[in-house]
Amino acid sequence: xxxxxxxxxxxxxxxxxxxxxxxxxxxxxxxxxxxxxxxxxxxxxxxxxxxxxxxxxxxxxxxxxxxxxxxxxxxxxxxxxxxxxxxxxxxxxxxxxxxxxxxxxxxxxxxxxxxxxxxxxxxxxxxxxxxxxxxxxxxxxxxxxxxxxxxxxxxxxxxxxxxxxxxxxxxxxxxxxxxxxxxxxxxxxxxxxxxxxxxxxxxxxxxxxxx
Numbered sequence: 001x002x003x004x005x006x007x008x009x010x011x012x013x014x015x016x017x018x019x020x021x022x023x024x025x026x027x028x029x030x031x032x033x034x035x036x037x038x039x040x041x042x043x044x045x046x047x048x049x050x051x052x053x054x055x056x057x058x059x060x061x062x063x064x065x066x067x068x069x070x071x072x073x074x075x076x077x078x079x080x081x082x083x084x085x086x087x088x089x090x091x092x093x094x095x096x097x098x099x100x101x102x103x104x105x106x107x108x109x110x111x112x113x114x115x116x117x118x119x120x121x122x123x124x125x126x127x128x129x130x131x132x133x134x135x136x137x138x139x140x141x142x143x144x145x146x147x148x149x150x151x152x153x154x155x156x157x158x159x160x161x162x163x164x165x166x167x168x169x170x171x172x173x174x175x176x177x178x179x180x181x182x183x184x185x186x187x188x189x190x191x192x193x194x195x196x197x198x199x200x201x202x203x204x205x206x207x208x209x210x211x
Contacts (some may be wrong), residue, residue, distance in 0.1 A: 012067040014189060015093075017055050018074030023047045026197055031070075056082040059089045066093045068189040069100040070197060073204075075164065076105060076148065076155040083157075087171035094211040099186045100173075103198065105147045106205040107158045114144035124202045147203070161205050168209045175210040184208065 012030075016022070019033035021044050027033055028048040038052040039045050053060055056078060069090050078086060090100050113121040122136050122143045130136070134152055136143035142151070148158035161178065168176045177185070182196040185208060191197045198206060 012189075013065060014068050014070070015066050016070045016072070017090075018071065018077065019050070021045055021048075026191070026195075027070075055086055055089065057085070059093060061093045063092050064095045067095060067098050068186065069094060069098075070190065071100065072103040072197070072199060073105065075102065075159045076157060078156065080157050083167055084170065087167045087173075091171045091173060091211055096211055098211050099189065100209045100211075101179075101184065101186075101190050101197075102164060102207040102209070103200070103204050104159045104161070104164065104207075105155075105200075105203050107148065107160050108205075109203055110144050110147060114140065119143075121202070161207065164207060168207070173209040173211060175208075177208050179206040179208050181206060 014031045015034055016027045016031045017034045019027060019031075019035045020037075021035075022028050022031070022033050023044065023046060032049050032051055034051045034053065034055060036052060036054050038050045040050075055074075071090075075083065075086075094100065109121075110125075117140070119137060119140070122131055122140075125147070126134075126136065126143075130152075131143070134142070134146065136146070146152055148155055150156060165176050165178075179185075181201040181204075182191075182193045182198050183206075184190040184192075184196070198204075
């Protein structure tokens with residue numbers, strides 16, 4: 001990974017894991033994006049830096065060589081049995097005192113909106129196109145739970161904040177804090193209020209963990 005080796009020569013190494021395609025986003029410059037689906041032959045994967053490896057296995061990166069990690073809406077895609085390894089690898093490659101920010105769909109929000117029978121939340125969360133496509137408005141039981149199943153979004157688990165916090169503690173992180181949308185203790189990495197990297201506030205929770 002030449003671009004990774006170049007970054008370790010003095011520049012900050014910022015990893016965006018499970019990135020997907022990032023062209024045109026904040027991650028297209030200054031970040032190294034990790035995605036197992038990366039395909040350099042396709043134009044949609046151009047104009048950004050990528051590494052291709054399976055984050056569920058041992059990472060081909062040097063210990064304590066990374067300045068920060070962003071993990072936005074990726075842990076719901078990872079099998080429960082593989083989650084522990086991912087957190088351990090995040091801890092291994094981070095430098096001492098460096099942060100990781102995690103954004104996940106929040107089961108608490110989906111459940112509370114189900115209790116309130118708030119169908120407007122479904123439109124805000126999925127958009128009208130998906131709501132119509134999957135018949136959400138006529139099937140609330142699916143609508144309020146679909147984010148955590150494989151039916152339409154290839155999501156494998158409901159990553160509750162309690163579960164993620166326990167994985168982070170077990171991996172060895174020294175500090176784990178629930179944050180609010182656009183609020184961070186590390187604006188130099190994750191952006192200040194006006195330049196935040198956060199997304200999907202209607203449905204997400206935010207955590208920061210420090211090695």
